[in-house]
Amino acid sequence: MASSSYAVISYPSPFSRPKCSTATINNFITPPIQEVSTFKNKTKLITFPAFGSDKFSWNYGQSSKLSAFSARNGNWVDVEAGSPKEYKDDEFMVVNFYRFVFIENPEEEVSRHLSFMQIDEKVATLFYCHLEKKFQNGNGRDIHGRIYLNEQGINAQYSGPSKDALAYVEWVKADQRFLDILVQITPALNGHAFPKLKLRYKPSLVQLEEGISHLPLLDPSMRATPLTPSQWRSKIKAVNKTENASSAVDTNCILLDVRNGTIYPSVNPCFLHPSTRFNVSRSLGYEWDVGHFQGAQRPDVDCFRSTSFGLSESEASPPSIILLILPYISLVVASDPLANVDKEKTDILMYCTGGIRCDVYSTILRQKGFKRLYTLKGGVSHYLENEGSDGWVGNLFVFDGRLSLPPSTYKPEINGAEEQVSHSFAKCYICASQVSELRHRNCANLDCNLLFLCCVKCVNDFRGCCCINCTSAPRLRPLLIGHQRYQKWHKYRDVELQI
Template sequence: MRCSAPLSLSRTLSPSPVPSSFASRVSRRLPLGFPGRAAAAAVSNWKCIRRACFCSAAPSPSPVPSGECDPPAETEDYVVVNFYRFVFVQDPQELLAQHISFMEGRDIHGRIYLNEQGINAQYSGPKKDALAYVDFVKEDQRFSDILVQTSPSLYGCHVFPRLKLRYKPSLVQVVGKISHLSLLDSAKRATPLTPSQWRIQLEAINNVNNLSNVDINRNCIILDVRNGYEWDIGHFQGAQRPNVDCFKSTSFGLSESEVLASDPLAGVDKDKTDILMYCTGGIRCDMYSTLLREKGFERLYTLKGGVSHYLQAEGSSGWIGNLFVFDSRLSLPPSSYNPEAESQLDGVEEVKSQHEAFARCYVCGSHITELRHRNCANIDCNHLFLCCRECSANLRGSCCLNCTTAPRLRPLLPMKGHQKYEKWHHYRDLIQAQRRS
């Protein structure tokens, strides 16, 4: 069953039964799932995803134009800005007050956190306001040389619902906090590699892998320091990652008492193994490499500025898929960062086919080409998942069969474009209006 037109609200909230043939087919597949993330067995996983991404990034993704993402009457050049810096701040509350004062009268939405260990910022706004804040931050000598990364917004609007500018005990969310780590000592963190240095290393490692030289391969590991759902839509060729959905709670490479088969760092020579780690913007690698350094790993390297910086500088060379971002855009293709580099790549058609071959539907396991997560139509689930067109249509935007009969269902969103759900009261009011009429 496919929907050629959007479902009506009344049909969505009082759904007809899911086709029996589809239900039986999905019920047979669900226990198998795709990399252990089948919707029927994903209770702990989706809670982690929901906290890590949607509760902090885009609370309720709806079709544009709507809500805070209505394009302005006169289209402005909106950008998304990311930067961080680990540096000692003696009085973070005083610094916070200065930043709050600067923000008055400026149109900036996002998450900006300050504490004794520095700053971590992701925000959106009109280019003038967004870059004015960068200039303001750089006036402080402690932040004068920060690496600032910008990327395009969508539809000339904000990608965050509001501004959160506050003191936060941990700039990075991990179990056990990070205040005890020696993050301010650069010698305790991994050695940063520029995008060009990373590309050279990546090509060398993958060439070795192609030759199946196990001994050399084991002496160099590319480690993905991100969450499972980020990996699912894009990653570097030859990379490894632990079989966990939330990296903030991982113990891989850190446990003294147990060695897990799924741990990429299990049994490696800590003195001789080169560990090249990457994340979206770099901050998680700085934190995690400090933990690994404490555990005796000596040869640690990180991608400076993360994947976003790499895509800007090198294009998609060695990268497969899209980049997951923690805002309402959710997914960006490499061309968003560097259109010129993408147009100059050799074998572009081959690269595109690779991108389309690896991602899988969480429900049925089939290949998908739309590398963008969606939220479950059941507002009380809100699970962030990848879905093929058939499963999306048959489950009416839900992540599993159980959610299709939930009491608070939102309408099926289109597969393409910037999808963002409204708040529940919007649908509740429409339902009540329909019933009264």
């Protein structure tokens, strides 16, 4: 039986500017916590080195109230403690964490991680496709996913049975450099959420057009100030209240979605010329379309690597651009939401799925002169776990086999009626009717493979395709029912489709 226990420090809001000095008010980097004790029994003391996460491990007792003592200023900070969460050893889970920290020899670090996984380095380098068979034979830890390391740190998303998944977390956290990582755990739903394990050196922990190796990611002062979920909730409530009262956008605060949200073109992409189809429409807003924060502006970005908000050298706000795809087809591209804003006085509130994209992009904005940058600590997933769906509409898109998760996955107390109300914004890609389930599917035409939302009627009428043209494509995969995902093409090419 594996367990995961936690405690959450309640931070004061940086916007309230209280007079008293606290452990985190100045820079949100928590000083060394020397003592943690229950209110009922002050004799149990636990020593922790410095950490910057709003979660930290603890193993002593199951009290619902804790307090943390800061040696730097002698203050006690209220702590909310959670009872240990028990997992069956064979219960599959998805684990996410990242950390920006200097790694002197990342190739050697990769070797250490492979060794812990009980994977031969040569096999891992040359034959990743055989690792699943290796696990099934009882050799190695049963972990699938993406674990990347380089000189700037680690970025990990993986699935596995709790025995192996949590063992890897504890092994990583035993290293002083990763002691305080914020680890996020969600149920895998149906076995592994990733097809295989990729554990290797990668030049960029996240993908941007110009790469990220030149960015000052190791300097916390160059990244945005992290807000805890409760602080974020208070801030966006204040922003939305102001907007509703004035019926205008609050020019002193911008809620920025650092994900993808490209608007669908005026016609289905299968009617476009082949040379433009995939460039324009392959990844059409699948993150935004399945869920987003109320009050956030829809980002006109088809993937994070092409994000360019706030990067224009011109101070004048650029007009909306009309992209002519064909003589009779046009796509309106929204202007940059950060263009022409006061970089000294405007609060930029940034959010993404797990937090890493915001940390990366905030360093770029900092270099461009933006002063008041804030990120949602741990991303939307951490927010839903702690605050529920308040202020959030829809599901959360995740980059694994589950595709999207309802808020109740993160916070089971959320009732079904509350989630159903938040589905009303989601429309079918084909007929624009409201969809009954916030879950994307890939077009059955392998050469299209568009990720899109679709109503039940259109799924059946178009046999899992995104348009009538795709239904007669040469490499057509079968209609999948429920939450199944397509496998490699060779699984279908010799099978006669029943039409």
